[in-house]
Amino acid sequence: MFFDPMYWMVIGLGMALSIWASLKTKGTFHKYSQFTTRSRMTGADIAKAIMRDANINDVSVEPVRGTLTDHYDPRTKTLRLSEGVYAGTTMSAAGVAAHEVGHAIQHAQNYAPLKFRSAWVPVANLGGGISVFVLIMAAMLGGAATATGHNVALVGVLLFATTTVFTLVTLPVEFDASRRALVTLKRGSYLTPEELAGAKKVLDAAALTYVAAFVTSALTLFYWAMRLGLLGGRRND
Numbered sequence: 001m002f003f004d005p006m007y008w009m010v011i012g013l014g015m016a017l018s019i020w021a022s023l024k025t026k027g028t029f030h031k032y033s034q035f036t037t038r039s040r041m042t043g044a045d046i047a048k049a050i051m052r053d054a055n056i057n058d059v060s061v062e063p064v065r066g067t068l069t070d071h072y073d074p075r076t077k078t079l080r081l082s083e084g085v086y087a088g089t090t091m092s093a094a095g096v097a098a099h100e101v102g103h104a105i106q107h108a109q110n111y112a113p114l115k116f117r118s119a120w121v122p123v124a125n126l127g128g129g130i131s132v133f134v135l136i137m138a139a140m141l142g143g144a145a146t147a148t149g150h151n152v153a154l155v156g157v158l159l160f161a162t163t164t165v166f167t168l169v170t171l172p173v174e175f176d177a178s179r180r181a182l183v184t185l186k187r188g189s190y191l192t193p194e195e196l197a198g199a200k201k202v203l204d205a206a207a208l209t210y211v212a213a214f215v216t217s218a219l220t221l222f223y224w225a226m227r228l229g230l231l232g233g234r235r236n237d
């Protein structure tokens with residue numbers, strides 16, 4: 001399997017896509033970090049203001065180290081903004097802060113994809129972890145060429161599919177958080193239309209990371225299903 005050029009093609013394509021998305025995200029974030037907003041509100045200010053608008057009073061906002069480490073923690077109801085976003089008064093800071101608030105609003109409103117995603121985390125962690133061994137075992141058994149091999153291959157692919165499902169359900173969660181961010185930024189007049197366009201560029205670029213993760217996972221899933229003969233493809237060699 002490790003000498004299968006097809007495997008390396010899939011892995012290489014996924015890696016190239018992920019690196020490209022990551023560079024694009026960092027580059028766009030950096031670009032719009034050069035523009036200070038007219039309101040001069042920090043990301044933390046904006047996050048708190050939007051949550052006040054949305055009647056969310058039980059979520060705390062705190063700074064966290066690093067770049068693009070921003071996230072919302074539903075367990076502790078904490079919005080953690082990277083230092084540059086927390087204290088930044090730029091289009092990038094406003095966009096990212098509002099996006100993270102989008103997750104807090106999803107949580108407050110019991111947004112179904114977010115609920116499913118949270119519940120699916122342990123399933124995907126377990127399934128993904130075990131799948132490696134099962135897939136290798138299936139390959140050693142000759143894939144779907146034998147009845148036993150077929151069953152093991154099927155189990156392995158289904159286990160791996162739990163991680164693909166996770167990357168898939170992440171998409172609506174992330175797109176929706178960005179959509180909410182832009183709506184709330186506009187509604188509260190926190191940004192001018194030009195600033196809003198900049199914030200949108202930052203969020204659109206960040207979304208590519210999640211698309212890349214899904215495509216990579218789906219490609220890998222497809223590879224294994226084909227490699228093990230589940231799609232009627234070539235037999236093990």
Ligand SMILES: [Zn+2]
Binds near residue numbers: 099100103174177
């Ligand atoms: Zn997000």
